[in-house]
Amino acid sequence: MKVALTIAGSDSCGGAGIQADLKTFGALGVYGMSVITAVTAQNSKAVLGVREMDAAFVREQIDCLFEDIRIDAVKIGMVSNIEIIDVIGECLKKNRAANIVVDPVMVSKSGYPLLRPEAVNELIKVLFPLAEVVTPNLAEAELITGDKIENTGQMERAAVKIYRLGGAKVIVKGGHLTEGAADVYYDGREFRHFKGTRIENKNTHGTGCTFSSAIAAFLARGCPLDQAVGRAKEYVSGAIRNSLKLGGGTDLINHFYHLGQVP
Ligand SMILES: Nc1ncnc2c1ncn2[C@@H]1O[C@H](COP(=O)(O)OP(=O)(O)O)[C@@H](O)[C@H]1O
């Protein structure tokens, strides 16, 4: 079985973060492992608090896995602060990790900061060059580039600018902007537009985490990146379409929608 590792924050309500990533890995037939960078108290309505892990213990978590198990892909989500980013960078380089997907998580959909403001540049400097692909949403792409993004042309310009920051391929996620929930992919030479169907009135959270971990799962299974992106988009669309009204806030996406009746 192929193995994927997520390095991210815990979401107590299970819609985003580590929990979404592990569900996605399992749903897509990949053995999932996790390194926790921070723990959030979070429900379908809001993030109420964050506790960051000690950076040295993040190192211990990562090193003990690479020392023991072959890892086919790595997804990076919430990284919280500069010390944790530096440790992740060092460990991934030392262990020659491949197929790294960086989701530059900055603020939750409910508006709570998940990355310290002073750590944005460190995330770009240390983790972007290690990534096979980075997957900013519109707000993150605006923050990284300093440009407003209101249409597909501006998404393309942002993708090129972000590509030049570290040489990783880029997907700017347009789920919230365009009719077809189209994501713009740039590989350093050309663009591709991954279109879906925008699902209305589903104010979900964890879509970005699920999308990036699905890309990592397909990379672990040996798919070329552009195929992995297409299949990840299909998977996340299905999970949004079948989302569950479990709490009083956002719907929670259904990672196992394709499994049908549970035995
Ligand atoms: N309402 C929606 N309908 C269909 N696809 C969506 C919707 N919202 C987001 N997506 C898709 O889900 C994936 C994650 O994107 P997004 O929600 O923008 O990430 P994030 O959680 O980082 O904000 C992208 O492929 C995006 O196009």
Ligand SMILES: Cc1ncc(COP(=O)(O)O)c(N)n1
């Ligand atoms: C631990 C954790 N990681 C990431 C997100 C981002 O997810 P979203 O942007 O959908 O709120 C989150 N809410 N919580």
